[in-house]
Amino acid sequence: MKKIKHLLVSISFVILFLSLNLFCQGNSEESKMQYAETDVIKLPSPNLKGVTSVEEALHKRRSIRDYTNEPVTIADISQLLWAAQGITEESYGLRTAPSAGALYPLEVYVATSNVEDLTPGLYKYKTQNHTIKKIDDGDKRKDIANAALGQDAIENSSAIIIITAVPERTEVKYGRRAERYVQMEVGHAGQNIYLQAVSLGLGTVMIGAFKDDALKKVLDLPKNENPLAIYPLGKI
Numbered sequence: 001m002k003k004i005k006h007l008l009v010s011i012s013f014v015i016l017f018l019s020l021n022l023f024c025q026g027n028s029e030e031s032k033m034q035y036a037e038t039d040v041i042k043l044p045s046p047n048l049k050g051v052t053s054v055e056e057a058l059h060k061r062r063s064i065r066d067y068t069n070e071p072v073t074i075a076d077i078s079q080l081l082w083a084a085q086g087i088t089e090e091s092y093g094l095r096t097a098p099s100a101g102a103l104y105p106l107e108v109y110v111a112t113s114n115v116e117d118l119t120p121g122l123y124k125y126k127t128q129n130h131t132i133k134k135i136d137d138g139d140k141r142k143d144i145a146n147a148a149l150g151q152d153a154i155e156n157s158s159a160i161i162i163i164t165a166v167p168e169r170t171e172v173k174y175g176r177r178a179e180r181y182v183q184m185e186v187g188h189a190g191q192n193i194y195l196q197a198v199s200l201g202l203g204t205v206m207i208g209a210f211k212d213d214a215l216k217k218v219l220d221l222p223k224n225e226n227p228l229a230i231y232p233l234g235k236i
């Protein structure tokens, strides 16, 4: 009798487990649908076998401020965002650029205006799943250029990558030293963007001259997140 009771309890547990599983699957289908509805775009996988050697990219790297009107592709955007902060090691989420204590204070945005298969808008890069999420509609070149003392390279670009930082992610471990670590990290990410741009036949320039508050407003950044660098991009 005891054995039968035990068997019945076990069967109920199995049934409960299976129904919970089905319920969760249903929910994940639902959340996938919500995902699509909230303007999240899966980027093409980054190419890991380019034709330009590191030496060639270093040799050719230049700050380029004039671009043609030819559109860049979503594959170019995918590759550049990945070069800046893409995940290259899944278990710890390590990235293309080094980070003090692997605390990753940087965030990456892209403002698109002349990109095939992407409507003009402001997007945030999500490193974890190599997606971008639209956070605002429309061509932001004028607003970003205005924040950056009217620099032409921004107005003439096809897309603009902006790197920001949330310093407190690094401060929790390194205190005041975090300030210099964050500045170093944007340099690493920026050089990756430069070298990747060479390999894609695109031009870019690091723009450091901008009004922090004005750019913060364009990006609608929270109080604890600061803009650090702008990289206009375009075909040469």
Ligand SMILES: Cc1cc2nc3c(=O)[nH]c(=O)nc-3n(C[C@H](O)[C@H](O)[C@H](O)COP(=O)(O)O)c2cc1C
Residues within 6 Å of the ligand: 061, 062, 063, 064, 065, 151, 205, 206, 207, 208, 209, 210
């Ligand atoms: C921290 C930093 C800030 C910069 N800010 C600007 C800028 O606001 N506008 C610009 O046109 N170039 C800017 N540059 C690009 C430099 O002018 C450029 O790197 C320099 O002239 C050397 O040329 P090269 O990059 O082609 O070697 C900046 C570069 C760095 C590293």
